[in-house]
Amino acid sequence: MNLRQLGEDRLLHELLPSLGRSGGVILPAGDDCAVVPSPRGKLLLLKTDCVVENVHFRKDTPPKAVGWKAMMRPLSDFAAMSGVPQFALVTLMIPGRTTREWVRKLYDGLRRAASRFDVTIVGGETSSTKDLLAISISVSGFVERTRWVSRRGGRRGDDLFVTGRLGGSLRRKHLSFVPRIDESRWLTKNFVVHAMMDLSDGLGADLPRLAAASGVGFELEYEKIPRTAGAGIKQAITDGEDYELLFATPKRERPRLLARWRARFPKVPLTQIGRLTVKSATNRQKLPGGYVHFK
């Protein structure tokens, strides 16, 4: 049965009750807005993102993996800010010919990803399209006033760290990655982090953004960049979709950070790959650019 035969009401009827009503949700999916408690004394974080067929996934990508990726991408932005995601809204833009089974599996993936970080899906909206298949997810959550990190706070002399390994994500990882939320929350609880972001367009595109937002330059030690097995240095810099953290900390934190990280996250490499420097107009040209949309 496809969606045209099923109708939107029945589709949402089938999908939404399964979403439950956890996390103190006051009015869940199915009404005009979701009603949820607002975080007390904390800052609100808002993020929206989308995945589009033939851009972020392919026609033959398993729908469960599509759902996983669609949800985890904005959650990775919460990691970048050291935030705690709480509630997600799902907008499906799907051709009427899509089967009910496909959408069910997509929601399976969405739900599984959300529950990995205790996120509740509080709303669903669908729109029929002629051909386009896209999923837009928006997420709200919170961060303590003393713990949020942006791209802007980097200072000259800061160490630059990267989690995990870079490059070659499109072979597999881009459909199954786990955003570095646990790592990011641990970092801001225990260390001074001046600036942070998640690597989505590749180190070559993203590092210059962090440096520019902080008003500083940077120096990379290319040979240090941790590479996924099989990825060359160029791939590690330009491939994109790593969803690893890039962050800047005062140099004095380095020994304690590396030691405690190894104890806390033994399976996740943490590598110092360079430092922030005085502003320089030439840095940008020297780096091979990562993946930038429209180019």
Place this chain on the structure above:
Amino acid sequence: MNLRQLGEDRLLHELLPSLGRSGGVILPAGDDCAVVPSPRGKLLLLKTDCVVENVHFRKDTPPKAVGWKAMMRPLSDFAAMSGVPQFALVTLMIPGRTTREWVRKLYDGLRRAASRFDVTIVGGETSSTKDLLAISISVSGFVERTRWVSRRGGRRGDDLFVTGRLGGSLRRKHLSFVPRIDESRWLTKNFVVHAMMDLSDGLGADLPRLAAASGVGFELEYEKIPRTAGAGIKQAITDGEDYELLFATPKRERPRLLARWRARFPKVPLTQIGRLTVKSATNRQKLPGGYVHFK
């Protein structure tokens, strides 16, 4: 110049600074998440929606009108809940061939619509597509714990009211409507409102939803339904995209409500079109259905 030539960074660079930083926004568009103050002691409202080319607008629809509609649709859901919208995130899914001028005008419309209700656009995300053109907007805001209204609270014997006139919206109104936020806020400040929603799929599809959510039936007085000039009764029930309020109030409120409404909103008709009744399985079949996606 089209977007492929311009690149995503430069596009966002052009669009985002113009969005300003009002409403106490702590970190505006351009970082990984938007950071905003969370509403104190109030409930958080979350809503996402989208407009898609060839479904909600046409290739030749002026981009400013597309932006207006894209923003106003989720704001209409805030009206339905008697909520106050505050922050919006914009996700553009656009073909690389789209011109910069088109996107600028789209943002003009988005901004104009947002500022009509003091909403700040705090984030923008773009994804290139092959052909699809869609805009997804998510909005957060708040409502006082004592004032939120869902579709669920309707009671047997309640009067059913509708604002404005129904039908024929696709001729013009669907691109230029103003969500009934002022009216809705005034209603919950001054009257008991048991259930409310905005009419987006047509009275014939939406009223049965309100009744079902409230666990009651309904009786419509067809001849009372206020119609747009030129719209017949069937159009008034089935056309969709009215973005008017449908709400249920205790019968005792009627005289005072009608008198005070006329004084406060002299240009907006308010019409009692029927009532909620004991639950009946036949109501749904009797009504010609409004517009339902996928059908």
